[in-house]
Amino acid sequence: MSRPHATPRTLRVGYMPLVDCAPLVAAVRLGLDRRHGLQLELLRQGSWAAVRDKLLSGELDAAHALAGMVYGIETGIGGPRGQMAVLMVLNQNGQAIVLAPGPAQALADGAPLREALQVDARAPRLAQTFPTGTHAMWLYYWLAAQGIDPLHQARALTLSPSDMPAALARGEIDGYCAGEPWAAQAEATGAGVRVIRSDRIWPGHPEKVLACRRSFAALEPEVATALAAAVLEACRWLDEDPQHRVQAAYWLAEGMIDLPPGHLAECLLAGGSGLRFHGDGAVNFPWLSDGRWFLHQFRRWGWLSPDAAEDDALLAEVHRIDGYRLAALQAGVPLPRGDSRTSILFDGMRWE
Incomplete structure (x- = not known):
């Protein structure tokens, strides 16, 4: 030492x-x-x-x-x-993907992610914290694994993590990927629901x-x-x-x-x-x-x-x-x- x-x-x-x-x-x-x-x-x-x-x-x-x-x-x-x-x-x-209550409930009820996000009707607005950062990579990987092209069938927005729960509550975005405490904050205020944690996407x-x-x-x-x-x-x-x-x-x-x-x-x-x-x-x-x-x-x-x-x-x-x-x-x-x-x-x- x-x-x-x-x-x-x-x-x-x-x-x-x-x-x-x-x-x-x-x-x-x-x-x-x-x-x-x-x-x-x-x-x-x-x-x-x-x-x-x-x-x-x-x-x-x-x-x-x-x-x-x-x-x-x-x-x-x-x-x-x-x-x-x-x-x-x-x-x-220690990170999570959060969706607004509507899409999150549809997903919990068994709807495919494409249907829950209404991808065929519009491009969902999903926020990450930096274009090449981990949150973008977890979000893109998760979307692509379920048949959604993250670059062409979704609108990716860059926001500071602390701004994300409020943006979700105002309806400006449909979901986001961020680190804690900002996923927990969305649930605490009722703005959104954690639908998958990052350790399920890539354990460790x-x-x-x-x-x-x-x-x-x-x-x-x-x-x-x-x-x-x-x-x-x-x-x-x-x-x-x-x-x-x-x-x-x-x-x-x-x-x-x-x-x-x-x-x-x-x-x-x-x-x-x-x-x-x-x-x-x-x-x-x-x-x-x-x-x-x-x-x-x-x-x-x-x-x-x-x-x-x-x-x-x-x-x-x-x-x-x-x-x-x-x-x-x-x-x-x-x-x-x-x-x-x-x-x-x-x-x-x-x-x-």
């Missing part, structure tokens, strides 16, 4: 108001950042586009980021291009990552490793005891997320969501196979050329596996033997 420096290195770290930013908050509240010679300044962001832009400009040193967003920035899909790095995965699972899927510019990871490897080690310890703490998640909910409610702590605790403790932060390190390892899945989906929707010959070289640059291994050693976290894993999605697709 790193020893604290006389003067901690300050890092500006961005986050979105979602319960899966909890590892960053816990790292600061528990003093884990200072134990590793750092002082994390957590900065709330209004949108994932703002996270992207501030990472690229250098206003943020690192950020709580959507896994899919990193590959979108790296490949320049639909926005500015930049060289990115994934230091570690912050969590798995990567969700948020600790991301930074590749130049930061390459030029300051010791700092990047110390950051990952501190956050790894926070992830382990969150999974050690349910009461730790309750404590984290109170910290999140103190200016991080504008909802009561009890509401946030329910989201962090919800056993059905499968939200995991550590899993003896299996959650946090930046699996190369996960990155390949996102690039495969980008090609599926026509955003990348069919040629995947350079994918492994790209992923070796983005996924800072050597740095993660050093951080895991500092934090005393077990390491897997390989750098890829096998996943089975809800439609039976086996991804290796």
Whole structure:
């Protein structure tokens, strides 16, 4: 474990108001950042586009980021291009697709999704949080598996997650995919119903990552490793005891997320969501196979050329596996033997 420096290195770290930013908050509240010679300044962001832009400009040193967003920035899909790095995965699972009460009830009554959303009469308006982010990928995959072309038979809108429940209540959208607490908020207010959780679409899927510019990871490897080690310890703490998640909910409610702590605790403790932060390190390892899945989906929707010959070289640059291994050693976290894993999605697709 790193020893604290006389003067901690300050890092500006961005986050979105979602319960899966909890590892960053816990790292600061528990003093884990200072134990590793750092002082994390957590900065709330209004949108994932703002996270992207501030990472690229250098206003943020690192950020709580959507896994899919990193590959979108790296490949320049639909926005500015930049060289990115994934230091570690912050969590798995914990997201949901929400529909307005009418379509949700029709689906519960046994109607096919196409009929519930009235696809043949109009294009349903479905929101996600960033065009290449995880929420877009879960939404598109779910629609396509049920015979709905997400690019031509639905209207995809980009909204900040905290704005989604109100937009659904006003009838501006028919549904959305977002992280907690914003799926739970729709149910609490009667605006919508969770119809499928993301851990049913892809059990154990990567969700948020600790991301930074590749130049930061390459030029300051010791700092990047110390950051990952501190956050790894926070992830382990969150999974050690349910009461730790309750404590984290109170910290999140103190200016991080504008909802009561009890509401946030329910989201962090919800056993059905499968939200995991550590899993003896299996959650946090930046699996190369996960990155390949996102690039495969980008090609599926026509955003990348069919040629995947350079994918492994790209992923070796983005996924800072050597740095993660050093951080895991500092934090005393077990390491897997390989750098890829096998996943089975809800439609039976086996991804290796």
